[in-house]
Amino acid sequence: MRALIYLTKRSFINNLKKAVRKPSTLIVLIFGIAYGIFIIASLGMLAVEIRMDSVRGLLIVLTVWSIYSVLGNFMAYSSRKGIIFRPGHTHFVFTAPINPKLVLLNGAWMNYLVSIILWITFSIGGLTIFQVAPWKVLLFFMAGCVLETILEVAVMVFLYTNDHLPEKLMQGVRFAIKVFLVGFTLLVVLYFKRNGLSVESASNFIDWPVLQMLPVIGWQIAVYRLILLGPTTLNVICSCLYMITMLVCVAGVWRMRCDGGYYEEAAKFADDYAELKNKKKSGDVDLSIGGKKRKFRQVRERISARGAKAIFYRQLLEYKKEKFFIFSKATLIAVAIAFIFSYSLREAALESGAQGLFLLGIVAYMSLVMSGYLGKWENELKNPYLFLIPDSPVKKLWYATLMEHIKALVDGCIICIPIGIFWRVKPQDIVFCILIYAVLQADRLYTKVIAQFLVGEVFGKTGQNVIRMFIQMALLGLGAGAAVIIGIFVNTGLIFPILLIYSIMVTVAMGALASLRFDMMEQAV
């Protein structure tokens, strides 16, 4: 254990030193904490607004927490995926003479930290918003942070280290939990549909005695009820059952033999997690972990294009091998957002009589939302062959991103045509909106390349995105402003063509600048 403590301690200290040396990490950290506090404060205000600022309000929160979070964790542990190990663990820890149970206990330190932060937040909320007596807050903090964590750790160790449990049984457990959660959610939805969504109805729902009778999670809810509301026959019995369960689990896990069989899944998860982090770093939109290997369609086709054009035809071949061609999760997001907007804003758009401008607003919003999405072109810049192709940088830029422009055009059609028809927008305005969407997306690509060129890896992906947004908004904002002024004072029909022409001009200029990035692999920064 001494070695594991050393490992954790040194990693923590070195990471802290690195963060202090790298201001961008510190800024992100401070921003993250501030954002977290803002969200919690907003939730607190919301609780006051909807009259949930009482002990019963806290009980509603704890009941939901107990059911969804605890069962969710159990499900992750049963597939041996709840603890984050790194490839370094596979190399240096799993092979070392350290008790596999200790490896597990140490590996879960992040879970303990999250648990402590969460229960401190609950306690502060209990004292300030939910008006719970301090001694009760102390008790429920102990129950949540200590008892719940002990039970969770015991269940975790049991599920990870028990090689005698057949995989089929574990699959059954996971399936049963999923069925229970879906069933429970349906029950909650039906209940509130019948009784109306109010604090009173929620309060009545959590008073339902069956909830406390549910094994483990229900008994946990009973402990919180005992502390916060005082004893009843039911909550005392269920609390006793909870304590007994906890003691039995701890004793069982203590005595259980474990020779590290779980290292196989943990090592696989460590690799998958490392891959996920890399994917996230490179801006990949598909952030699923592990899973089956991607399958590709068989396409027999030769790339006959020459020079930079070959980049486009190679990408086309790659997309042809994909299951859904150029359509991806990003397309689904586009469809979903288009669907939501077309329904929710229909009345307002029709009433205003300026449906075209409403559609333009959605196009602008979608350009912003889809800004995190990257296609295959991003990887082109990491490929040295791109720079070796004997062609001009402008052509390389054009052909490396051409597929993205086509995709943007298709996405634009998916978003604009249904909304346009549904809102009765003029056909020429729909066409303008589609074209503007495609041009805005192209502008985003080129500005991103320029931002990368300007700041390199110094400020990381976040820094690059901030710079990109700043450049993009400054340039396009000017055009939008000018178009609106001309629209108001001269002719509203001019807004669309002016905006399109201006966006094309800016995008071409950006493209010319961005092509410099395709000249040499080595960058300025």
Place this chain on the structure above:
Amino acid sequence: MLEIQGLSKSYGKNLAVDDVSFTVPDGQIGILLGPNGAGKSTIIKSIAGLLRYKGGIRIQGIPSRQLDAKRIFAYVPEIPSMFDALTVREHIEYVRMAYSSDITDEEVEEILKEFEMDDKQEKLGNELSKGMMQKVSICCALAVKPKVILLDEPMVGLDPAAIKMLKEVVLRLKERGVTVLISTHMLEMVEELWDVMFVMEKGHIIGSYNKADAEGKDLDELFFSMTGGEKS
């Protein structure tokens, strides 16, 4: 001594290793050879305790899963994975603690110097090149002061000086009575090292040779005679 008895491992319905048995005697250097997909990595990972398997693996007579066996066993994986936020020196300190190794500071310095890492002790794991990571991985394995050491493609990514040093180190370990098992494709690199070789194909050991039985034949000659390929 490293003993593998009736080792089998399946991934779902795919049988990767089928009832494999072999032994590397005390103080000898064993070479595990085979084409890609033969099952070498599965055997190596099973010995290192990273996979579930059927059969038995013993290190100096102790079942490999036991902590006593792990204490005298060192492993150099094919792809080294460092802890991003740990320095080179801290990696070695961790190994020293985890294995309760009696290696002294002077010995650590010496190992690092041999692999030209003494001036990079304060570098973090994520600041190292692939070759440097491989060197750190080897240094950490040596810091264990093992009785059995397993090296999976140890020469990949190393510069010529480091390869030369590694060969010297392996021979030194042999002199000290350490049992060594090396899995590699670089036959010419282990030509002067091996005592016993095992050739794998499709999850089975298809043949083995002792140096004495080889009658002076090259490793690649023996390998291709068993796998049916041609010597280049």
